[in-house]
Amino acid sequence: MEWLELKPEGLFCAPGAFYIDPLQPVAHAVITHGHSDHARPGHDLVTATPETLAIMRLRMGEDRAGQSQQALGYGDVISIGEVRLWLAPAGHVLGSAQVVMEYRGQRAVVSGDYKRALDPTCEPFEVVPCDLFVTEATFGLPVFRLPDPAHEIAKLLHDVCLFPERTHVVGCYALGKCQRLIALLRDGGYHEPLWLHGALLPMCNLYESFGIPLGDLRSATAAEKGEMRGGIVLAPPSAIADRWARRLPDPVVCLASGWMHVRQRAKAHGVELPVVISDHADWDALLETCQATGAKEIWVTHGREDALIYALGKMQIRGRALRLLGYEEEDEQAEQGASA
C-alpha cells in the first residue's frame, strides 16, 4: 500500500499529508490515544477523539497539546484531500481509537495499541474490515495467553481478605490501567475507599468527568498511615517499592501488568503479588484480530513482531515489521519503573 509510508517522523499518509502518532512535531498529527509514546507534544494540528484531546491537555498542558485541535467522535467521517478518515474504538484506554483511512478503493486501519479483553472504562474494540491492518505486538508470543482479568481481581481481593492487617499497594500505569483496575475492583464487589498516589488522581478525575464512575477515591499522600491499613493503595509502578511506599503500613507489593504472566519477570521485580492485567492484546487476540479484519497485509509497529509475522505467514497473511522504536509500551515502562 504505497500511500502509507514509513518516515523518520512516523507513519505518514501521503495523499492526506498527515502522520499517525508521529514521534516528532509535525504539521498534522492524527493521534490514536493519550499514552505519551503515541501522543507527543508540539504538533500544529491534532486530530483525535475528544477524550484523547482532553487527556493530552491534562498531560502536557493546553499550549503543548497541539496549536489547534480537531475533535472527532467515533465513526464521524471527515475528508482530508482524497482521503476519507474516521476513528473506531480500540478498547485500549479511554478515547483510544483505530485510525481508518480510505483512498482510491483501498482501506487501511492503524490500530495504535488495542485489546479485546473486558474493560469497563472504555469502548470495546471494533473490528473494521480492511486491506491493510497495522497492529502492535507487545505480547506477540504464544506464552502470553493472559488470564481473565476478573480472575486476577478475585485473586487480589482474596489476598486482601487473608491479610487484613497489611496494605496492598498495586503498581499501575496512570492512564488506563489505574482506572480499569478501579472499575474492575468495583465490579468485583470492592466498594471500600481506594487510596491513590497523587500522580494518579488527576487522570481519575478526568475519567469521571467523561461519565465513568470510579467510586470513593482518596489521596494516599494526605491520609494518616493507620487509615490505609487493610486497604488497597494504587500508585505508579515506580513508587510501589520505593521511598514513597514507606508511608504505608506493612505493604504487600503488587504490580498490575501483562508481564507479570511470566514468573521470572515478576520475581525479578520483588513483586509479592503479580496481578496479570494488561491493556494490550494477548497472543490469541492478536491472531484473532488480524484474521478478523480480513486484511491481506499486516504491518507490525512494535513489540515481538518476529513470532507474530511467522504465525501470520502460516495463515497466508503477509506481515511486515516496521520496528517503530519510539513506541515503548507503557507496560514496559511500568516494569522498568518498578525496578529502578
Add this chain to the structure above:
Amino acid sequence: MIEFATLLERLAFTPSRNMKLALLKEYFSMAPDPDRGYALAAMAGSLSFAAAKPAMLRALAMERIDPELFTWSYDYVGDLAETVALIWRRETPDQDTPAAPGLAEVVHTLERLPKTDVPDVVREWLDACDASSRYALLKLITGSLRVGASARLAKTALAELASVAADDIEEVWHGLEAPYGPLFAWIEGKGPKPDAKDAPVFRPPMLAQPLENVDLTAFNPGEWRAEWKWDGIRVQLVSTPQGERVYTRTAEDIGKAFPDVLATMQDLGSRVVLDGELLVVQGGIVAPFAELQQRLNRKSPTASMLRDMPAGIRLYDILFEDGEDLRSLPFDIRRQRLESWFSRLNPPRMALSELIAFQNFDDLAKLRENARSEGIEGLMLKKADSPYVPGRPRGPWWKWKREPLTVDAIVMYAQRGHGKRSSFYSDYTFGLWRTVDGERELVPIGKAYSGFTDEELKFLDKWVRDHTTKRFGPVREVAHGLVLEIAFDAAQYSKRHKSGVALRFPRVARIRRDKPVEDADTLEAFIRAFL
C-alpha cells in the same frame, strides 16, 4: 490441584515468613484429605517423581504448537515446564472444561501407571488445568517441584492450627508417612496423638543463649563445664530398631547427604539418640566450614567427596540409651553415660567434645581469644546440673563466641533488600584496596546485609542514592566514598571471588564516616592478618 497451585504461586512470591505461615494455615484448613497430606509431603521433600522427562513435555507441547513458536517462547521464558504450562491450549476450547485432577489423584495415578501411558494421561490433565495448575503439575511429575516453604514452616503452621508447639509435631512426624491422615486427624481433634514408639523420631534440641550482658563474676566456676563451640552444624543422631537418622536442629533429615555417618550408626547397632556437631574431619583435623558447606549443598555426595571430605561428629550429649530417656538427668551424669558409651563402642568418625579444664573465667576468656584454629567459634558454658530441656532456656547453657574479626572496607555496590526492606538499599558489596601494576584498585571481598540499626540503614540507603554512579537493574554502583567496619567470624580462601578470599558471617559493625577511603584496609594486609 488448583488450590495447591495457587498456594505454590503465592509462596514463591512472598518473602515474609508470617505471610507464608498464614497461607499455609489457610491451605491446610481448606484443602481436602488426602490432597493436603501430599502437599505437606511435597514441602517435606518426600514427594518425588520422575514420571516424565523434559523430552516428553516437549513432545506433548509440539502436538499443539509450531516448533518455531515454541522455541521462541522457550527462549523467552527460560523454563521448560513454565513454557509448556503457558503455551498449552486445549484442543477444543469451547467445550466445558473437565475437572482438574486433585493432587492425590495425580500422585496415586502416577504410582501405578505404566510408563507408556504417562503421555496420554498427562495430556488429559493439561487440558483440564489452568496455566498455574499446569505449571504445578509439570513441576511435580518431572521431579522438579520447589515449594517456597520449608518442612519446618509447614509443621509450624500445623502446630498453630492445632495450638500445640512445633516440637510436638516434630516428635510424631518421623513415624508418619504421606498423606499423614492420623496427623491431620489429631490436629483437628478427631483422633489421638500419633505414637512414635520405636520410630527414629526427632527430639527437640536444647539450645544455648548468647552470653551477653551477663555478669560472669557471679558464677561459681566449679558449677560450670566448658566445651569448644565447633563451627559445623548441630545434629542429632538417632538410632532405633526402625532405623537411623541424621537430623539438623530444625528437624531436617539430612541422612541422604551423609551416608558415611548413617553407615557408622548402622554398624554400631546401638539404640541411642546423640547430640553433636557435624564437621568435615580430614586426618583428625577439622576442615574449614566451606568444605562442610559443599557436602551440605549436595543431596547425595559423590564418591570423591566421601573420600576427600569425610564427615565427623563431635559428641556433646546423649539423650536416649536403649530406650531410656536420659534428658532429665543432670549434665554431669549424662556426660558420664556418654563417656562410658563412647569407651565401650569406640565409634569410628566420632570424638567426644573435650571438656576444658579451667580455674576461673579469666583463664577461660584467654583460652577463648587464643583459640583461632579452624572450626572453633568460641566456647560453650553448661551448668553441671542442667537437665536437657528442649528450646532455648535462659540460664543453664551459654554460648560464648569469641570476639569477631574486623576489617575496614569500602562500599562498592548496593542492592535492594527483600520484603520489608524492598524500598531500601540494604545489601552492600564491599571491597579492599589492591595494587596492580602500580595502580590502586578496589576488589570486592564480600556482601553484608545485617548488623546495622534502622537509623543506620536509613543513612546507608540515602548515602547510596546520593552517590550512585551506575545502575544495573536492582543494583547500584556507588562512588568510592564510604568505609564500613565489617565484622566476620572467619576468613577463607575462595575461588568464587575475584579477590580470592571469602568471609564467614560478614556484617556491618560500624559505619566509619570518620575514616578516609584511602585509609581502608588492603587485600595484602587482610591476607597477612587472617589467612
